[in-house]
Amino acid sequence: MWDGPFYRVRREGYEICFVPGAGEDLAEVDDVDMWVILDDGDRWSGTVYTLECVRRTLDRWRDTGECLGGGYHWVWDGLLVREPGIPAMVGVIDHLVSTGEFRTMLRHVGPEDDLD
Secondary structure (H helix, E strand, O other), rough: OEEEEEEEEEEEEEEEEEOOOOOOOOOOEEEEEEEEOOOOOEEEEEEEEEEHHHHEEEHHHHHHOOOHHHHHOOOEEEEEEEEOOHHHHHHHHHHHHOOOOOOHHHOOOOOOOOOO
């Protein structure tokens, strides 16, 4: 469901919060920041992207000279998926949460600070 700029997917025990671009077709998203938020408030962040997205980035860097002219791509909390789209990404993240592997692939950012 949409919640301002966020697209939230509620699951038992956690929520996945994506930040797609305004007006972006959710079935075509191939590069998006996201969080897994556990029911206890603990949060894990990452960037989910496709092989095609990485290829486009490396091609662009070949022209700009970044990262040895597109010779490498590095992301600390990146999750590479085969298929684009929020539904496909949700399937992968559901698997990672069910196996606990999200704890090694995503960045632990802790609970949201209480602003009160």
